Amino acid sequence: xxxxxxxxxxxxxxxxxAPAQHRYEERLERVPAPAAHAAHGERLVELMRGLDRxxxxxxxxxxxxEAAQAGRREEIVEVARAIAASAARIPEAVxxxxxxxxxxxxxxxxxxxxxxxxxxxxxxAPELEIDALRVRTAELExxxxxxxxxxxxxx
Amino acid sequence: xxRAGPSGPAVAGRGRGLGLAVLxxxxxxPAAAPGGTLRHLRQSPQLLDDPAGLRSRLERLGVTLQLxxxxxxxxxxxxxxxxxxxxxxxSASYDLFAHLDLEELASLRDLTLLLQAKGQYxxxxxxxxxxxxxxxxxxxxxxxxxxxxxxAQQGFLGGRVRLRAGLLEQQTVFDRxxxxxxxxxxxxxxxxxxxxxxxxxxxxxxxxxxEPTDWLELAAGVADADNVPRRSxxxxxxxxxxxxxxxxxxxxxxxxxxxxxxxxRVGIFRDGRERPVFGRSRRRRxxxxxxxxLDQLVLRETGDAAQGLGLFARFGSADPDVNRFAWFGSxxxxxxxxxPGRGEDVLGMGAWQAVSSGRFRDRVAPDADRxxxxxxxxxxxxxxxxxxxxxxxxIAHPGGFEDADDAVLAALRVRVAF
Numbered sequence: 362x363x364x365x366x367x368x369x370x371x372x373x374x375x376x377x378x379a380p381a382q383h384r385y386e387e388r389l390e391r392v393p394a395p396a397a398h399a400a401h402g403e404r405l406v407e408l409m410r411g412l413d414r415x416x417x418x419x420x421x422x423x424x425x426x427e428a429a430q431a432g433r434r435e436e437i438v439e440v441a442r443a444i445a446a447s448a449a450r451i452p453e454a455v456x457x458x459x460x461x462x463x464x465x466x467x468x469x470x471x472x473x474x475x476x477x478x479x480x481x482x483x484x485x486a487p488e489l490e491i492d493a494l495r496v497r498t499a500e501l502e503x504x505x506x507x508x509x510x511x512x513x514x515x516x
Numbered sequence: 517x518x519r520a521g522p523s524g525p526a527v528a529g530r531g532r533g534l535g536l537a538v539l540x541x542x543x544x545x546p547a548a549a550p551g552g553t554l555r556h557l558r559q560s561p562q563l564l565d566d567p568a569g570l571r572s573r574l575e576r577l578g579v580t581l582q583l584x585x586x587x588x589x590x591x592x593x594x595x596x597x598x599x600x601x602x603x604x605x606x607s608a609s610y611d612l613f614a615h616l617d618l619e620e621l622a623s624l625r626d627l628t629l630l631l632q633a634k635g636q637y638x639x640x641x642x643x644x645x646x647x648x649x650x651x652x653x654x655x656x657x658x659x660x661x662x663x664x665x666x667x668a669q670q671g672f673l674g675g676r677v678r679l680r681a682g683l684l685e686q687q688t689v690f691d692r693x694x695x696x697x698x699x700x701x702x703x704x705x706x707x708x709x710x711x712x713x714x715x716x717x718x719x720x721x722x723x724x725x726x727e728p729t730d731w732l733e734l735a736a737g738v739a740d741a742d743n744v745p746r747r748s749x750x751x752x753x754x755x756x757x758x759x760x761x762x763x764x765x766x767x768x769x770x771x772x773x774x775x776x777x778x779x780x781r782v783g784i785f786r787d788g789r790e791r792p793v794f795g796r797s798r799r800r801r802x803x804x805x806x807x808x809x810l811d812q813l814v815l816r817e818t819g820d821a822a823q824g825l826g827l828f829a830r831f832g833s834a835d836p837d838v839n840r841f842a843w844f845g846s847x848x849x850x851x852x853x854x855x856p857g858r859g860e861d862v863l864g865m866g867a868w869q870a871v872s873s874g875r876f877r878d879r880v881a882p883d884a885d886r887x888x889x890x891x892x893x894x895x896x897x898x899x900x901x902x903x904x905x906x907x908x909x910x911i912a913h914p915g916g917f918e919d920a921d922d923a924v925l926a927a928l929r930v931r932v933a934f
Contacts, residue, residue, distance in 0.1 A: 380577045381620045411578060411620050414628060414675060419725065419735075421632065421665070421688045422698035423611055424582060425933060428561040432575025490775075 381407050382436075396454070398447035398475065402505045405440050408433050409498045416491045434486055437494075441483035444501070448476035458512065471508040478504055561900045562933050578620025583934040585610040586700050588652045588927060590641050595921035596914055597646020605644070607655030609636035611664070611700075626671030626678075632685075634664040645923045647914035648841065648870050648887045649707035652927065653699035662746040664718065678725040683749065686739050687716040689723050690763045690783060694811040695828040695850035696866055702850070704907055704927055705891050707868040713832035713844040714807050715761050715787045719743030720753040733767040741788030741801075758801045761788040770812075776824075778812030791838035795879030805834030823853035828866070836873035841887075841916060843871040860897035866890070872916045887916040905929040 385407070388400040412433050415426060451472035455465060478501045486494060556565040562582075566572050574581060587608045594601045611634050618627040640655040667682030680689075687697075691714045696702055699709050710716060721739025728734070741761040743749035752759070765783035772778065787803045808831045815825035829847040836842035848866025853859040872884035893907035911923040 381623070382576050384623075407620065411617055414617060414619070414626070414671070415615075417675070417727070418628075419689045419692065420615070420630070421611075421613070421685065422692075422702075423584060423700045424580075424613055424615070425561060428933070429575070429580040429582065429615065431561070432572045435572065436576055 396447075398444045398451070398505070399509075401440050401444045401447060402502060405437065405444070405498060406502060408437050408440065409495065412437075412491060412494070437486045437498075438483045441479045441486060441501070445476045445479035445483065448472050448479060451475070460512075464512075468508070468512055471504065471512075475501070475504045475508070557899060557901075559900065563901045564934050578617030580613070580615040580617075582613045582615075583610065584700065585932050585934070586654055587930045588640060588654060588704065590652055590925055590927045592641050592645060593924045593926065596641075596644055596911070596923035597920065600644075603641055603644055605639055605641035605652075605655075607636065607638045607640040607652055609634060609654050626675055628669045628671075630665055630667055630669075632663070632665035633661055635659060635661045641925075645911065645914055645925070646920065647889065647911045647923065648916060649705050649712060649868060649889055649911070651909055651911070651923075651925055652704050653706035653709050654704070656745065659746055663748075664745075676727045680723040680725065680737075682720070683718075684721045684723065684737075684739060685716070685718045686721065686723075686737060686761075686763065687718075689725070689735055689737060690714070690765050690785075691716060691807060691809050691830070692767075692779075692781070693809050693828050693830065694779065694813075695826045695864070696811075696830070696846070696848060700931060701895070701903075702862075703848075703864055703866055703891050703893060704905075704929060705866075705868070705889060705909060707844070707870065707889060708846055708848065708866045708891055711807050711809065711830045711832045711844055711846070712868065712870050713805060713834045713839065713841065714763075714783075714785055715741065715789060717741055717743060717761050718745060720749040731769045733769065735765045735767070736763065738762040742790075759788045759790075760786075762786045772812070772814075774816055776813040776816050778810070781807075781809040783807050783809075787834070793837050794873070794875045800838060803835035803838050805832060805839075807832040817853060823859055825849060825851045836875045839873055840876050840884075841870040842873035842876075845869050858897075860900070862893075862895040864891070864893045864895070870916060881917070883918045884916050885913060885918045887914060888912040901933040903929075903931045905931070 385400065385404040389397055392400055412430055415430055420426065452469055455468060458468070460468060482497045482501055485497065489497065571581065585608065588606065590605045592601065592603045611632060614631040616629040618624040618629060636654065636656065637658040638655040640652050642650040642652060642655060645651055663683065665683055665685055667680055667684050669678055669680040671678045687710055691711050696708050697710070703709055706712070717739045719740040720743065721737060723735060723737035726734040738760045740749050740753040741759050742752040763783055763785045765781055767779050767781040770778045770780065784804065784806050787805065788801050790799050790801050791803065792799050811826060811828040813824055813826045817823035827849050830845065832844040834842055846866060846868035848864065851863045853861065854863040855861060867888070867890045869886055869888045871886045877884045889909065889911040891907060891909045893905050895903050895905040897903050905928070907927045907929070909925040909927065914920045914923050
């Protein structure tokens with residue numbers, strides 16, 4: 362009976378929460394398609410943090426951690442594909458930026474790199490070991506950050 | 517350990533357990549995956565796969581639900597404490613885990629929660645064998661459902677420091693080992709799942725975990741030594757400091773060339789249980805001991821990170837005035853994917869020895885010497901969610917007494933992940 366009460370209380374508590382995935386979907390609704398990669402990137406960081414929290418944890422050996430991580434890995438694949446799709450539309454925004462020819466080329470090259478790395482992550486995320494997955498995600502994040510630092514309006 | 521025969525509580529427990537299993541199966545029909553039910557049975561890590569997408573939706577919200585059941589059949593061919601050979605026993609358990617990542621779920625940064633509910637019944641032969649090490653670690657008592665763990669953990673400094681508090685199984689934190697730490701998936705004997713000399717209470721407690729560097733982990737914890745399973749423990753946890761069991765552990769993580777990880781743990785403990793002092797008419801708490809637990813992947817098969825040969829060893833020593841055995845050691849190997857085409861199977865072989873305390877021998881039992889055991893198992897992953905494990909155990913001098921007949925046992929474990 363104590364277990365049933367605890368589960369019921371926990372369920373009620375959870376119903377009152379705003380899960381990260383819902384917040385991500387809300388963010389996506391607010392941004393135009395070429396800029397959606399930023400929301401996807403934030404979600405990717407959240408997912409990687411979640412995987413990290415499980416990977417290094419001292420949990421009961423009976424738990425199947427690989428199975429527990431499968432859902433997040435699947436979402437990493439989906440988010441990486443979404444980043445690639447969004448990166449393919451970044452050139453649509455280039456005309457809104459007053460860029461010189463060399464900067465324009467660098468901007469388009471950065472968008473292409475982002476797309477390439479996102480597709481690579483989507484392809485390999487299901488089987489990569491956690492360390493390698495962390496490196497790939499960090500590389501993708503660095504690509505985003507580097508481009509934003511250089512080109513974001515109001516920098 | 518409380519034991520029950522095949523009637524009474526055991527039958528009632530079995531009935532309730534069976535009812536629960538039927539209810540779960542009836543209410544969680546497998547999803548109609550593309551390719552049909554047979555395909556998901558062959559590929560999914562869980563029998564129920566992803567019913568109506570519920571499991572994957574929950575995982576994306578940070579909620580992991582896992583349900584397992586383990587059934588053990590044991591045949592004692594010869595020896596052991598009981599005079600009769602050719603005895604058979606059976607035990608079973610189920611574990612329901614709910615792991616909640618509250619950062620994902622509710623923006624509570626670095627906060628996680630674990631709930632473990634458990635049920636089991638025991639008609640096995642641990643008592644008949646009379647060994648210091650239970651041949652089947654999973655069989656302890658009869659209970660349809662009880663709360664085994666309920667704790668919350670808050671991380672600090674990006675998760676490098678973590679504070680865990682609640683109803684804890686200390687064995688999930690201390691004396692861990694990659695290859696010999698789960699009676700559900702690895703060795704069945706209790707002295708190959710944990711160090712026989714290290715007290716690992718399941719009780720209200722607190723644990724502080726720290727990772728100052730990527731290669732070093734530190735853990736410190738205390739828990740109530742007087743708690744009994746299936747009790748919340750509030751009545752005994754806060755009575756006095758003397759009845760606390762504490763651990764300090766350092767774990768060094770090494771990675772040999774070729775991505776072969778290993779962990780080398782060293783720890784000390786203070787046992788808060790009240791124990792009689794051998795040969796004296798008094799009892800005492802606060803016995804100290806030390807332990808080691810080592811595991812190392814030594815051979816990694818090319819192209820598959822999960823396959824390869826791992827070695828493990830444990831050692832421990834504790835106060836000979838109050839411990840029936842004062843020295844403990846175990847070692848062994850585990851090979852994942854030992855046969856070509858059977859990449860998920862695991863072959864394990866391990867041995868332990870518990871050496872009687874000199875004080876126990878001098879003052880209580882002159883014939884006490886040492887117990888030595890050997891277990892060989894082969895876990896056959898018939899399907900990703902169904903693992904059948906035959907095992908053999910030989911226990912020389914069960915109980916550590918020179919005149920005890922060596923026990924020879926065969927066991928079979930069936931594990932189903934729902």
